[in-house]
Amino acid sequence: MEKSLNWREYVITRLIKASGYSAILFVALIFLFLLKEGLPALGEVSLSKLLTTRWYPIENYFGILPLITGTLVVTLGAALIAIPFGLGAAIFIAEVAPRWLRELLKPLVELLGGLPSVVLGFLGILVLSPSLRLLLNLPTGLTALAGSLLLGAIAIPTIVSIAEDALDAVPKSYREGALAIGATAWQTIWRVILPAARSGVLTAVMLGIGRALGETMAVMMVTGNAPVMATRWNSLFMPARTMTATIAAEMGEVANGSVHYHVLFLIGLVLFLISLAVNVTASTVVFRQKKRAERILS
């Protein structure tokens, strides 16, 4: 009895440990397969051809610059919307709203995070882009701006929930101390709470932008799918095409192992590396913050 129990515990412990390590395995596998399918592209299309401004795969033009600028324009627009509104809402929920309102607002913002992006894209086509077209008097409402608005909405829940956690984690004594020496609630928020939660807020912003950068369906449905270089300020009001949308729109139609297939995987590899950079930076910021907090407390 004793022996069989030990044996079972041993197996179970091993299995649990293996599951724990599986996350590393999956990240490695994803990286490996993107390399395996994406790197051949560099042999088939020279780097100088890739870094050109014409994306027209049917005639073997694989210039990815328009896709990169498209992603930049749409993401930048989304960040300009999501950062102020996301942080504003986070501060309101964490510091200003009474308890009952907070309990109401938090699930609502989570709800937005749960809405499938394809639903937002669908409303983007039927409601948002026609109104943009009328409102701004554009030839088409399917523009980078429509994409930015939707991506802003998609990034907001990420920013709100992480920033709200960070603000909430600021020790109560900071708040009490500031109020006790005569600061108003507003001054306490700006001069004490926000600086103390700085790195958490920064993490929230980074992960929110990361979320926007990687979003696919909504942005593919409303940006008009035109891989043109964004060169001027008014690119925001013209159709665009992001890296993610290009993969989603074209991968279904390419032959397995063709040049086009490899280039799309290469774009996926670039996206993977960007998200890796964003997330590793964000997590080291959090680790550093934790360490500093430990030092202060000890």
Added chain:
Amino acid sequence: MTRPAVLKRNLSQRLGFSLLSLMTLVTVLPILAVVIYIFVKGSPAISWEFLSGFPRDGMRQGGILPAIVGTFYLTLGTAIFSVPLGVAAAIYLAEYARENTVTRAIRIAIINLAGIPSVVYGLFGLGLFVFFLKFGTSLLAASLTLSIMTLPVIISASEEALRSVPQSFRTVSISLGGTRWQTIRRIVVPQALPGIITGIILGLERAAGETAPILFTGAAFFLPRLPNSPLDATMALPYHLFVISTQIPEMPVQVQYGTALVLIFFVLGMNLVATVIRSRARARRQW
């Protein structure tokens, strides 16, 4: 302090707070508007035939049964793979792992998995499951792809739930002669169960609403029948909504709104269940 200075301070505070509440309102109102709008526009389309029939006339008429069943199968398939693996990984992190470099690497890997763009998961699934393991464009390949994407949500939520169980519970169990695994299985996991279930539902909710990861791994444009093996391709609600709102000319708007309504009903229903479980467990908790 002089009186005008105090007034100015109060004024700027009031202005600031109004601005913040206005921003929150602008953030929150569209969410309600979206849900209500889809409900109003979509509910006329809902009928028994719509929910239980097959698409007809190039999907412009008839029902969306294959998409509903497909999303149900995909969610179930995702659960089969991601729940055991995710909960076991969370148990490892919360109960076994020491704080060392390897554990930090695992945590960074989990954060990364959560941040990888969904379409990149699609590429990975295509490369590994569809081509390399030769599952083809199938329910199996799509479920596996979705489960890896869901894993970080389940792991983080379950770990948090396990960690919130007080240490004294473990100490007592061990002191009564329980082994580590017995303690985890009989004491810690049951106590953490509501939190774990909430995490699982939130993860599966995300999987149910995703389109990009299944685009090239398992989604079918149109199927005249239900999938009858894990190696069949399948229709799915989010992909179906994408198809009928972008690929089919002269699509009746009502069918589109109806499909969107069924999809958000599915997803928000799961969200609601998770919220209820969480708040009820919090109210009942004795520690």
